[in-house]
Amino acid sequence: MSVQKQGLATAVNPYRPHPARITSIIDLTPMEKLFELRLIDDEAREAFSFESGQFVELSIFGVGEAPISISSAPSKQGFIELCVRNSGDVTGALHRKQCGDIVGLRGPFGRGFPFAEMKGHDILLVAGGLGIAPLKSLINHIHDDRHDFGKVTILYGSRTPSEILFRQQFDMWQHRDDFDLILTVDKPDETWTGETGLVTKLFDQIDVDPASTYGAICGPPVMYKYVIAEMRKKAMDVDRIYVSFERRMKCGIGKCGHCGVGHQYACIDGPVFNFWEAMNLQEAI
Amino acid sequence: MFFRVIPKREIPDLVRGLAHEFEVVGPVAKGESFVFAPLTDPSELRLDYDTTLLPAKQWFFPASETLMRFRVADNAVVDDSVDVTPRVLFGLHPCDVNSLLLMDNVFLGDDPDPYYKARRDNTLIVGLSCMPTDTCFCDAWGTDETHWGFDIFLSEIGDDYYASIRSVKGAEVVDRYVTGREVTEEDTAAFQARTASFKAAFASDIDTSQLPVLLDAKYDSGIWAELGDLCLSCGACSMVCPTCHCFDVHDELEADQTHGTRVRTWDSCMFRDFAEVAHGNFREVRAARVRYRYYHKQWGYLSRFERVLCVGCGRCTRACKAHIDPPRVVRALQTGVVDR
Amino acid sequence: MAPRVVVLSLASDFGCQVQLSNMTDEILDVLGLIDLSYWQLASSGHMPDAYDVAIVEGAVTTDEHVALLESVRATAGVVIAIGACANTGGIPGLANLLDLDERYGVVYGDGDGPRVAAGRRAPMPLDSVIAVDYHVPGCPIDPPEFLRVLSRVLLGLKNRVPDLTMCASCKINETVCFFDRGELCLGLVTRAGCGARCPSLNRPCTGCRGIAPDANLVAARAISIASGRPEGALDDALRIYNTAKEVRG
Numbered sequence: 001m002s003v004q005k006q007g008l009a010t011a012v013n014p015y016r017p018h019p020a021r022i023t024s025i026i027d028l029t030p031m032e033k034l035f036e037l038r039l040i041d042d043e044a045r046e047a048f049s050f051e052s053g054q055f056v057e058l059s060i061f062g063v064g065e066a067p068i069s070i071s072s073a074p075s076k077q078g079f080i081e082l083c084v085r086n087s088g089d090v091t092g093a094l095h096r097k098q099c100g101d102i103v104g105l106r107g108p109f110g111r112g113f114p115f116a117e118m119k120g121h122d123i124l125l126v127a128g129g130l131g132i133a134p135l136k137s138l139i140n141h142i143h144d145d146r147h148d149f150g151k152v153t154i155l156y157g158s159r160t161p162s163e164i165l166f167r168q169q170f171d172m173w174q175h176r177d178d179f180d181l182i183l184t185v186d187k188p189d190e191t192w193t194g195e196t197g198l199v200t201k202l203f204d205q206i207d208v209d210p211a212s213t214y215g216a217i218c219g220p221p222v223m224y225k226y227v228i229a230e231m232r233k234k235a236m237d238v239d240r241i242y243v244s245f246e247r248r249m250k251c252g253i254g255k256c257g258h259c260g261v262g263h264q265y266a267c268i269d270g271p272v273f274n275f276w277e278a279m280n281l282q283e284a285i
Numbered sequence: 286m287f288f289r290v291i292p293k294r295e296i297p298d299l300v301r302g303l304a305h306e307f308e309v310v311g312p313v314a315k316g317e318s319f320v321f322a323p324l325t326d327p328s329e330l331r332l333d334y335d336t337t338l339l340p341a342k343q344w345f346f347p348a349s350e351t352l353m354r355f356r357v358a359d360n361a362v363v364d365d366s367v368d369v370t371p372r373v374l375f376g377l378h379p380c381d382v383n384s385l386l387l388m389d390n391v392f393l394g395d396d397p398d399p400y401y402k403a404r405r406d407n408t409l410i411v412g413l414s415c416m417p418t419d420t421c422f423c424d425a426w427g428t429d430e431t432h433w434g435f436d437i438f439l440s441e442i443g444d445d446y447y448a449s450i451r452s453v454k455g456a457e458v459v460d461r462y463v464t465g466r467e468v469t470e471e472d473t474a475a476f477q478a479r480t481a482s483f484k485a486a487f488a489s490d491i492d493t494s495q496l497p498v499l500l501d502a503k504y505d506s507g508i509w510a511e512l513g514d515l516c517l518s519c520g521a522c523s524m525v526c527p528t529c530h531c532f533d534v535h536d537e538l539e540a541d542q543t544h545g546t547r548v549r550t551w552d553s554c555m556f557r558d559f560a561e562v563a564h565g566n567f568r569e570v571r572a573a574r575v576r577y578r579y580y581h582k583q584w585g586y587l588s589r590f591e592r593v594l595c596v597g598c599g600r601c602t603r604a605c606k607a608h609i610d611p612p613r614v615v616r617a618l619q620t621g622v623v624d625r
Numbered sequence: 626m627a628p629r630v631v632v633l634s635l636a637s638d639f640g641c642q643v644q645l646s647n648m649t650d651e652i653l654d655v656l657g658l659i660d661l662s663y664w665q666l667a668s669s670g671h672m673p674d675a676y677d678v679a680i681v682e683g684a685v686t687t688d689e690h691v692a693l694l695e696s697v698r699a700t701a702g703v704v705i706a707i708g709a710c711a712n713t714g715g716i717p718g719l720a721n722l723l724d725l726d727e728r729y730g731v732v733y734g735d736g737d738g739p740r741v742a743a744g745r746r747a748p749m750p751l752d753s754v755i756a757v758d759y760h761v762p763g764c765p766i767d768p769p770e771f772l773r774v775l776s777r778v779l780l781g782l783k784n785r786v787p788d789l790t791m792c793a794s795c796k797i798n799e800t801v802c803f804f805d806r807g808e809l810c811l812g813l814v815t816r817a818g819c820g821a822r823c824p825s826l827n828r829p830c831t832g833c834r835g836i837a838p839d840a841n842l843v844a845a846r847a848i849s850i851a852s853g854r855p856e857g858a859l860d861d862a863l864r865i866y867n868t869a870k871e872v873r874g
Binding site: 338514525539557604 | 654802813847
Binding site: 012013014015016017019059060061062063064065085087088101102103104220221246247248250251253254255256257258260261262263264268282283 | 352353355356357365395396397399501504530532535536542554559560562563564565567577584585
């Protein structure tokens with residue numbers, strides 16, 4: 001009897017991160033940075049494809065892993081963007097990294113927004129705070145495929161003007177007529193000329209054709225109930241309202257148990273669910 | 286499947302033979318209790334054991350295992366190989382054999398876990414019949430029998446074992462290390478009688494009707510707060526559970542900080558930080574944690590694999606100082622009252 | 626630049642510093658990562674004026690300790706409390722059960738006692754006086770755990786002490802439960818992280834790592850009583866290491 005050592009090829013070890021290089025870091029706010037990452041291995045980079053709403057496990061050896069949703073659009077290949085708040089050990093360590101440094105990536109994981117099904121319809125996107133991160137991927141994807149969609153409305157609420165993410169791009173978009181974008185803040189400063197108050201207040205200003213509109217929501221847990229109520233007031237269908245949940249996805253492949261939401265796992269059944277599914281999930285909303 | 290009758294006195298020969306090819310792990314005494322441990326001599330084997338402190342899962346999914354060794358400087362994996370010892374698990378009761386099948390659904394289904402798989406592929410399972418103890422309730426879930434998931438299954442008939450042989454490897458080792466004999470009609474009759482007395486010996490009477498419905502319909506029932514008040518949140522139930530598969534992963538640096546290991550350890554949904562995220566904790570209170578454990582086992586897992594994630598081995602019944610176990614929780618769900 | 630580290634002791638038996646010196650396999654690696662400016666147990670010089678990390682052992686028992694800690698806090702970016710005395714008040718904390726003025730009389734002589742003992746205080750853990758950034762509990766500390774915490778300090782990661790109790794570790798060790806042998810064991814409510822070492826060496830847990838933040842004391846008391854212990858037995862046993870913490874609330 002002897003101990004055998006079995007080598008595990010990268011392709012069969014779902015826990016082994018692929019090395020990725022940080023190719024750009026943009027400071028978005030004092031708390032959030034936008035990282036552009038490129039997988040170093042050509043084969044892995046070419047094989048990497050994802051849907052808006054999916055997430056990756058970002059790995060920094062010595063510190064650990066954290067699930068982060070992808071902010072760039074699937075239509076842009078060869079790199080991904082992650083909008084990351086400095087809030088824990090892994091995200092803190094990532095914030096201390098420099099351009100050119102190497103981190104690890106696993107994924108993409110989970111079920112994203114049903115982009116193909118959404119095509120041909122109006123889209124209403126509602127984001128609160130950092131919830132814009134996964135929706136940004138969807139917004140950019142729609143942008144790259146704009147003629148396939150009807151009216152596109154984006155409602156985005158932040159606590160203060162300085163916490164608005166992707167501010168530069170959204171400021172430019174305020175003047176576009178192919179996207180209806182309304183920003184609101186809870187606490188305005190002296191420079192703020194836009195809307196104030198909760199994102200739900202903005203529903204008075206928009207027209208929704210319930211027969212042809214898909215909704216997508218992402219934000220802090222407390223937000224969902226109220227935004228969904230507004231969408232339902234506009235008579236939108238329960239199975240056309242999509243929500244993305246933050247849970248503690250750790251393995252990403254339905255084994256470690258950490259992201260359980262009701263009887264499902266956010267990492268393989270979500271993190272994007274439609275409202276009908278979410279209503280049937282305990283602990284969801 | 287084919288069958289042999291193996292006299293009990295030949296078991297030491299079988300164990301000694303297996304030890305040429307495998308590490309043989311079986312039930313041995315530890316104080317008043319039993320544990321699965323590598324045997325140094327067949328005489329240590331206690332096939333009269335009732336249950337073990339820890340289940341067999343540790344031989345496939347250890348309480349702590351290194352997933353990979355890494356180098357910090359360039360964030361690179363330097364080794365993710367897995368050490369595999371060819372091994373026999375000797376003497377698993379039907380509940381434990383069934384528990385491995387439930388674990389297989391998680392670890393060998395989509396995105397198979399290479400560490401678990403390597404050990405599973407290199408382990409022979411020898412099952413063993415048993416008699417129910419006062420903490421057993423495998424009959425409630427139908428896990429008192431097993432028809433696959435083993436290489437050899439030994440059912441006690443008097444001075445012999447009625448051996449069901451399921452795999453080629455199982456047949457090989459039986460041929461190689463024991464004499465045994467062909468099965469007769471009388472042997473099969475004895476096997477049937479033995480099965481009947483086994484089934485008749487169960488004292489448990491758990492009403493498992495409609496558990497998924499009850500778990501949702503009674504989601505806000507006061508029983509959960511009551512059970513939460515009793516629970517120590519110690520996670521003993523999860524550790525000793527042959528089907529609890531949740532784990533945590535963390536990095537450990539070596540003293541010079543240049544290299545380290547990524548380590549996986551058993552985790553439990555009873556622990557406070559289990560469902561914690563940046564925005565808060567989805568199961569801060571004990572009641573929510575106790576409820577989730579049962580919700581997942583009797584409904585979450587079932588919704589995916591059409592089986593409950595419990596085999597009625599009774600280890601949690603023995604380990605929980607607060608006496609929270611499936612029979613009591615299921616009774617509380619059925620009646621709306623937590624018995625004292 | 627390597628962080629400048631000082632190691633100092635308040636009221637304790639220096640056992641935790643001895644544990645540090647026992648890290649024979651790792652100490653050279655560790656010394657390569659830090660600039661050890663002062664180690665009370667091993668240095669003959671004085672505390673430097675400037676340092677980055679202060680590793681403090683012992684309970685706070687005098688006004689001098691308070692002044693020292695305030696200056697440490699003002700100087701060090703990071704304060705690490707090591708050992709039971711520094712983290713829970715430990716065994717010195719038992720003095721909180723006594724009338725201290727009366728004890729001073731017994732020890733130092735009637736009438737004169739309180740004067741001799743001027744500046745003495747009821748023993749307390751470090752965080753009753755200053756903010757503590759990292760905790761290494763236990764009596765004595767476990768060197769591997771100390772190294773894990775030091776590693777987190779060097780990486781700038783957050784303090785992380787397990788808030789669960791000991792029982793899961795015992796299950797993993799396949800230790801037969803002391804309650805099943807008719808003995809009281811404080812692992813039921815004590816902070817995990819030592820691997821349940823004492824129970825694995827056939828001694829019930831004495832609670833040196835402090836009460837786990839997620840412990841269910843009410844349930845544990847009921848279990849202690851149900852197992853045949855008198856009422857109050859669990860709390861009495863917890864006093865050895867947890868009196869100061871209890872007194873503080």
